[in-house]
Amino acid sequence: xTFNGAxxxxxxxxxxxxxxxxxxxxxxxxxxxxxxxxxxxxFPNVPIILMAHNSHGRPMYHGRTxxxxxxxxxxxxxxxxxxxxxxxxxxxx
Numbered sequence: 001x002t003f004n005g006a007x008x009x010x011x012x013x014x015x016x017x018x019x020x021x022x023x024x025x026x027x028x029x030x031x032x033x034x035x036x037x038x039x040x041x042x043f044p045n046v047p048i049i050l051m052a053h054n055s056h057g058r059p060m061y062h063g064r065t066x067x068x069x070x071x072x073x074x075x076x077x078x079x080x081x082x083x084x085x086x087x088x089x090x091x092x093x
Contacts, residue, residue, distance in 0.1 A: 002085035007043065015067050016043035017079065022052040025062060032062060042084050051076070 004019040018039045024032060036048050049063035049071065059076045061068040 001038075002083060003039075004081050005039070005042065005084050006079045006081050007046070008079065010070065013067075015047045015049060015064075017049045017051050017061075017071070018043075019081075020050050020052050022054060022060070024050065025052055025060060036063070 006017045008015055008017060016039070018036075020035060024035050032050065036050055039048050047064050047067060049061055049067050051062075051071075052060050054060050059071070061071050
């Protein structure tokens with residue numbers, strides 16, 4: 001599996017953002033949580049926010065409300081994105 005993601009540290013809070021397909025958000029919360037948990041080997045011990053682009057190219061987020069509110073007010077292009085893949089080691093904090 002390869003994906004785009006970021007480990008963010010803002011205001012002494014660390015969390016991860018993972019880019020997923022918009023269709024992920026069309027499923028049940030149980031399914032969304034299964035998708036989110038599939039990324040924990042890459043981002044252990046931090047909350048993971050899922051992000052998708054809607055049909056207009058605008059980002060949509062799913063995760064902890066306080067982090068989503070923060071991200072909505074931020075330009076996602078300012079985030080330091082990285083490409084992750086199967087050969088990447090897990091990050092530890």
